[in-house]
Amino acid sequence: MVETNSLRSGINLIPKDTSKPEPVRKAVYYGLLATRYAVIVVGVILVALIGYRYFIQTQLAATNEQIQDDLAFIRAEEQFTRNFEEFKTYSQVLGATHSTLEPQVGIFSELEELTPKQIQLTSFALNEGTVRVGAVTTSYPAISDYVTTLTDSDLAKSVNIISINRRVDGEEDDGIVFTLEIKK
Numbered sequence: 001m002v003e004t005n006s007l008r009s010g011i012n013l014i015p016k017d018t019s020k021p022e023p024v025r026k027a028v029y030y031g032l033l034a035t036r037y038a039v040i041v042v043g044v045i046l047v048a049l050i051g052y053r054y055f056i057q058t059q060l061a062a063t064n065e066q067i068q069d070d071l072a073f074i075r076a077e078e079q080f081t082r083n084f085e086e087f088k089t090y091s092q093v094l095g096a097t098h099s100t101l102e103p104q105v106g107i108f109s110e111l112e113e114l115t116p117k118q119i120q121l122t123s124f125a126l127n128e129g130t131v132r133v134g135a136v137t138t139s140y141p142a143i144s145d146y147v148t149t150l151t152d153s154d155l156a157k158s159v160n161i162i163s164i165n166r167r168v169d170g171e172e173d174d175g176i177v178f179t180l181e182i183k184k
Contacts, residue, residue, distance in 0.1 A: 107126060107131055107155065107184075108124055110153070110155050111124070111131075111133065111155070114146075114149050114150060114153055114155065115135075115146065116142060116145060116146060116149075118137050118138060118139060118142040119135050119136070119137045119142055119143075119146055120135060120136050120137070121133060121134070121135050122134045122135055122136055122177075129183065129184045130181060130182070130183050130184070131156075131181070131182040131183075131184070132162070132179065132180070132181050132182075133179065133180045133182065134177070134178075134179050135177075135178055135179075135180070136167070136175045136176065136177050136178075137175060137176050137178070138175045138176065139176070140164075140176065143161070143164065143176065143178055146180075147159050147161065147180065150180070150182060155182065155184070156182040156183065156184065157183050157184060158182075158183045159180055159181070159182050159183075160180065160181040160182075160183075161178060161179070161180055162178075162179040162180065162181050163177075163178060163179045164176060164177070164178040165177045165178070
């Protein structure tokens, strides 16, 4: 029989160890491990940045929408302000017109109160303290009484008769047309 022990010892089936020394192996291992963790950290950072970018874009879109809404409101406010300024101008003009017309209305009201029923006022003009009144009546004494009433009132300092004419349309007598100038 063949001796198996001797053969066993002569055949080397395990190759000769050609691996790197232990410190280099550990350095490579830790280097690869650090690289893996670095790649994972970079990946997490990239995902976080992509998420943050999405968040920023949605915030930007919401802000732009809010700006558009605010611009529409501001434009409406500007239109309201313009309308308000126009209204203010109109009210000032109306107030100025009212203040200039108020004395005329007061004078006209006083004239109406002092005018007898036989006289009908036909025109009225106020110019710097002078009032010119046109009227129609059927009798001369009514004109005389009216001038006396006006002269005695606080309304007039002087009353001048500018014109008196008998108005005749066709064959009928339509009355007496006269114009008075009243100075305040």
